[in-house]
Amino acid sequence: MRYVQIDTQSDPLSSSYPSSENQKDLSRILARELKAMGIIDAHMDEWGYVYATIPSNSEKAVPVICFCSHVDTAPDASGSGVKPLLHKNYNGKDIILPDDDSIVIRKKDFPYLKRLAGHDLITASGTTLLGADDKAGVAEIMDAANFLMNNPEIKHGTVKIVFTPDEEVGRGTDKIDMKKLAADFGYTLDGGEAGSLEDETFSADGVKITIHGVITHPGAGKGKLVNALKIAGKVLTSLPKKKAPESTEGRKGFIHPVRVEGIAEKCTIDMLIRDFITDELKNSEDELKNLVEDKIKKIPGARFDFKITEQYRNMKEMLDQHPQVVEYAKEALRRAGITEVKMESIRGGTDGSKLSFMGLPCPNLFAGMQAIHSKKEFISVQDMNKAVETIVHLVQIWEERTSADITTSIS
């Protein structure tokens, strides 16, 4: 509740790093609090990242595990002047927020609320988002760190902590120092309901289609002028409807035009290509290219360029090479008393997908946040406690499962 009162909204229009200086206000506090716990190397760097190391207390060579969450909040709703409210022993009814009674958290919109009757809930007051995304993750990692520092009898390997800025504007890993982090595996705490574990994201490419027409004075255009804008229109209307984001869900990918720019002579179309299966991206791209070719080949003088850019890849490709990362997370959830582990696939990308391909396989654990990026955001304190327990179990599992034959030179 203290962290959410610090405005850390990131700014998609800014080109500086971090995108808003106020994110450092929270990062600075976190570094100071970690230091106060006795974590000597805790610090914030010039970009607003916080790094900290809880040293190993095991004689085994346990892989270095990192926990990661982001300090910024989404630009979708105001993050300034957040007034967190604690609803103790929630009565299970719709929640009307006091500062704007038109903002009502309704059970029919958020079925998960039913499971939270009797929990202590935190909401904002009606005029701002709460910022549980991702200050819940931050608070949980802080609490787990504090617990580990105060309970040295709990065996664990080296535990790394990193708090990142600018996740919400897609730049959360831009300035991360992987050498300094020096972790083998990671977990982001940036997920929803208790027990959810996300190990899969889309694979993503961007395609830029440039259509070249033939330009003449329109008064003398007969038989010569070829208008690139009209060809672009034909391409757009003939896109496969079955592969549109409007008509796909679950594990289906899509082709999605996001920007058209041009004049009669030349026009570009930017497209997003998404699929959980990376090889399927190529199929969609071939289909798209054939479609453009088909529209253009009948028009003398017209031509086109087709440029594919890789954006990010499904983290599962990396995680499947290290199945213990997800397996241990499931075991930690079970030990935290969660009977039903909910494996989920994200129809988008996360910092974890980028980290996974930067050499840090990194699934996403639940943090408990609900109705994110909105004024109706809420979270259960009990769910947050479950997340803390999960972290503490997880570091112990990594230690237990490391063979005793491999020892470090720890004295």
Ligand SMILES: [Zn+2]
């Ligand atoms: Zn988040």
